Amino acid sequence: MNSADLGRRVGVPSTALFTDQYELTMVQAALKAGTASRRSVFEAFTRRLPEGRRYGVVAGTGRVLDAVENFHFDDEMIGFLRQQRIVDEPTLQWLADYRFSGDIWGYPEGEVYFPGSPVLRVEGSFAECVLLETVILSILNHDSAIAAAASRMSAAAGGRRLIEMGARRTHELSAVASARAAYVGGFDATSDLAAGFRYGIPTVGTSAHAFTLLHDTERDAFRAQVDSLGRGTTLLVDTYDVAEAVRAAVEIAGPELGAVRIDSGDLLLVAHRVRQQLDELGATGTKIVVTSDLDEYAIASLAAAPVDAYGVGTQLVTGSGHPTCSMVYKLVARAGSAEPDARLVPVAKKSLGAKASKGGRKWAARRVDEHGVAEAEVVGTGAVPEELAGRELLVELVRGGEVVAREPLEAARERHVAARAGLPLSAMQLSRGEPVIGTEYA
Template sequence: MNTADLGLPVAVPSTALFTDQYELTMVQAALRAGTADRRSVFEVFTRRLPEGRRYGVVAGVGRVLDAVENFRFDEGVLGFLREHGTVDGPTLDWLAGFRFRGDIWGFPEGEVYFPGSPIMRVEGSFAEGVLLETVILSILNHDSAVAAAASRMAVAAGGRPLIEMGARRTHELAAVAASRAAYVGGFSSTSDLAAGFRYNIPTVGTSAHSFTLLHDNERDAFAAQVASLGSDTTLLVDTYDVTQAVRTAVEVAGTELGAVRIDSGDLLLLAHRVRQQLDDLGATKTRIVVTSDLDEYAIASLAASPVDAYGVGTQLVTGSGHPTCSMVYKLVARADSADPAAPLHPVAKKSMGGKSSVGGSKWVARRLDADGIAEAEVIGTGPVPPELADHLLAVPLVRDGEVIAREPLDAVRDRHIQARAKLPMSAMQLSRGDATLPTEYV
């Protein structure tokens, strides 16, 4: 089980180099200028959702908390920076004692978000906040993209189980993060053992085509698998002829055969044919699992078929065409000193080309209609209207440098199901369209 989920320390290496060099050179320049300690507020948000998406999914918050906690410049990291002349001596001395001691607020993991939503707010000195920019964005952009794709696939699956099986289609470390994000978005299991070990996600898997090809014939392969794993196993039936393979599978495993998997061909046609054949053979409880380059549209097209579960790989771990959420991390307010009582001044980027930002530390609330369905994302910098006070979305995640909001992954997964259920029905459409909720600034 994930030790973070139990509130225990996570034994992982330093995350301090998961950053861009200019974060450190900005700290060096700010230290020299005497501005590094100015109290500052940074916010994470996206200006727009990926094209065609109706909502986003916040994923990776737990991993962000781990990364912040382990953002330490140990001797190995300092030696690397010293050897390469990345920053000067005084800056190295400052980094040696670095611990994030500020506050972080954010959307609880699994919540949905919309354009402009400040899904995470980092408060501390300028130097503290700017150092965390890249690692926070890299985690949230990747995990939220995968979770959004997973959520759409879960909607398309209509309650049928989804298996994450994309480890071989991405970087080995990204595969573990993608499996976690997919679980947040609604997948029920993974083929990746590292993800199962790290995050206690249920793992599944039986055999590939190579196992069938290893044996002299399909019957011998099925017999070997059933002898090892039992009759409740899943037999892969499309290495040669599907009809013959299904017949052989039931002869070998009996009518209590757990499942058959189809990995190629016309899945809609084959699923109907295989279901009829299994029923005719008396294997009425044998499930049908389909794989083969599925995405949310392919899953939706199989909604009327007798498919019991889907295995998804490439399209899931690459965000189904949108591998990033284009989240940004912007300084939105700063004081003239480190004094906690010093007033914060709103600051904002005013460049052209749609890349401007809104200054000021913000609150965000979701306004609901009379039926409890979301109707708008409301963002403001002043007092919170009384009618929205109970609908604020951000929660404290880190206080005075201490993580205070770790939670089990199953709780995150349940939260997403509940958050999605409060969206208008239009959010469930797979057709291209604008964000389901408008963003209102007050």
């Protein structure tokens, strides 16, 4: 069973109240005005990347599809809206029958994006599309932020194993979404069992300092763990004296000891000392795992250390300083009337400053140089130029209200590896800088 099947098997409750009140009041007013059924096009995009980021990572698409599929108002929800007098009775009747029947196109999950990229395009009646704004942005902003942090950490790790272990540092539901997004961004495993159950992500975990402190001696704790979990387990060696713990670990588990974990101190120095000691004791195959408030900068600083895997928590699940991508969901085109064949008219906010947006139903393509390396994100509203044909980025996700693009999580993970490899090498730099390629409007 693949991860997509697992997600459907677990099931997702109704997402209809994961929204802001003004979405519903807009629907009420539009229904009364006779404009609710006008064909409309909304797009999700960001005007800028978080400071210092060179590229963004699309994550959460699969969760968006679940949210759209499960966006409906049951009797209890309708009763709540009625009791609270959120909207009037005609609107409640309309909501009771609501099912999204439009189309959705978007960048496939795992793809990279840049300022102005139309990451998601939602088409249908105004009323049915506007209701989805909050839940779509909630998912994309969170998951894409985590995936971007994960991608930077993955690049810094240089192929070494990465373990997501931030469940205790965020909301319990955010923890599951974070583990999923981290997997898309390049992490290899999670400590969170709910994420493993829902999405099929590999899970890992052995023991904490509490387990060592429970026993009369550190040796007793190691012996109990090895007896229960086998010689291939990972022993935590920094509860007391690291050198003594490593010696005891190898004596008890033998050279077949799977790994040792270091969770404190000068990780660079301690890792070198532990590697030397393990090799001297004959445990040349025993791996070293480091944890302790790591981020991409700390991981990069350990590139020369004999470390085999990193466990990352707080900084990952908070987006390493950027917990949102600041994506917005804007109406970019709408029909001039409620007639089915009415022509779409581009619309855009004309506010002062950086909040102005570009109207029109957009396509996007990535122009590459003669070596196949990306050199520009091209966004347009007319016909796709011949030289960009076949390089369009948006794919069909929902057609007539039916999801048409479910895929295993592994596909998104592999896509990200390929997308990141297609960027200029400077994209991997951790120093502050502008987006690695510019956005051009055709």
